[in-house]
Amino acid sequence: MAQSSSDAQPAGKSQPLPPELLRVAGVVLIGLLVMQLDGTMVSVALNTLAHDLSASVATLQWVVTAYLLALMVGMPLAGWAADRFGPRTMWIVSLAVFLVGSVLCGLSTSIWMLVAARVLQGLGGGMMVPVGQAMLMRLAGMEHRAKLVALMAIPGMIGPTLGPVLGGVIVDGIDWRWMFFINIPIGVIAFLVAGRNLPNMKAETAAKLDVLGVLLLVPGLVAIVYGFSRAGTVGFGSGQVIALLAVGVALLAGFGVHAARPNVDALVSMQMFKYRGFATSCTLLLLVGLTMGAGIVQPLFLQQVHGESPMSTGVLLVAFGVGSVVTSVLLGRVFNKLGPRLVGVVGIVLAIAGAAFYPLFDAGTSRVLIITAMLVSGVGLAMVVLTMSTALYVGLPPQQIARATGASRIFQQLGLSAGTAVISVVLQIQLSDQTDRAPDGTVGPTGLAHAYSTTFWWGVGFLVLAVVPTLFLPKTVVAPAPVPRQAAEAAQSQGAQPQEA
Structure with a gap:
């Protein structure tokens, strides 16, 4: 196509x-x-x-x-x-x-x-x-993909x-x-x-289903996601969790070897990773997924430490969503002009800056500061999400778009599952530690705030990990089209006839 x-x-x-x-x-x-x-x-x-x-x-x-x-x-x-x-x-x-x-x-x-x-x-x-x-x-x-990704x-x-x-x-x-x-x-x-x-778009290929790939990839993903799900409850030291994650990693490694073979029409082609935009975006999707998975701590903090009701917690969390939605809509209009790397770098800086306020929260933190921090985080993460979701397709052949999209969702979901599991275990450890330190075994507001503060720092750490791949994002989405005269001169210098636009 x-x-x-x-x-x-x-x-x-x-x-x-x-x-x-x-x-x-x-x-x-x-x-x-x-x-x-x-x-x-x-x-x-x-x-x-x-x-x-x-x-x-x-x-x-x-x-x-x-x-x-x-x-x-x-x-x-x-x-x-x-x-x-x-x-x-x-x-x-x-x-x-x-x-x-x-x-x-x-x-x-x-x-x-x-x-x-x-x-x-x-x-x-x-x-x-x-x-x-x-x-x-x-x-x-x-030209239109940034706006569509924003929507x-x-x-x-x-x-x-x-x-x-x-x-x-x-x-x-x-x-x-x-x-x-x-x-x-x-x-x-x-x-x-x-x-x-x-539109009734025609099929791109009549290839048969990669049965071996399905038998390796699908159970591998299920084992890893279920392993992370169990880890959030019983911890990463559980024999069941270790076994699930080990089996999942082994199956995914087997799929990688299988998909790298020539003449294999794999569910996720390893050939796509030779495109920098796709490889970088998948890495960012995984790391940002970790951060979003760690977001389960915010509503728990607001209710357990800050004393908010479920309804007022939802209202405070709206600030994050508002910042994200407004940024996505406005930035989609100028994204191509600014380029993925610039938007991504500014976005990750803002996301880290907003998240860095979370560990400072306690029972007396003003709602204005909480809303401001969440607003800044929402703006920054929206910029990063828009960047990696658009850069994902840079340079990819059109026939790879559907599979690239499916692959990107896999990386994001793995990040979400891992982030939720890790942050749940960290919070459990911190709360247990505070309980052991309390004279009567009851954790007070100060101890709760300290437990959540340490946990919030892990979320900041996930964002810091995303800085390096952000620097490798493509500078532009589309190369500027040459004017007819430049195109003609370039074609003549190569000894070829100029092509029609």
């Missing part, structure tokens, strides 16, 4: 998004928002689910874990499926699977029926997001903030089943809009 003609536009010029592209983006965003909200609403309903479905805490964790593991199964298959059957077909199929899973979740009469339905949801959601993003990237040239980032920024609030309203005011039933009318609208606006 040839690249869009907009690829030839000068890098510094901002072109408005064509109406047909906006319509496709709107359809994809509806699906992404539904998935983001659904993935974050469930956390506030766990106590209610335990009561209504007579489930233990150990069993209840599978409502979240099963969904997460199913996401990891769908993501690596998304690129191949989009190339094999076409992005439009696979996006609609993925949405259908997600909605069927939502209906079954709402109808669940037992905890294990709910877990099975969450697996179905995860499979659909795990494919829907990368397929939708790949479809947009294939339709748009590099795609909005649900991911507001979902984790809005989801728990909306979930709380539904659980307290209606019934927990409506967390899943609410997806149905939105999904039906998405189906109707998709039928009219999604």
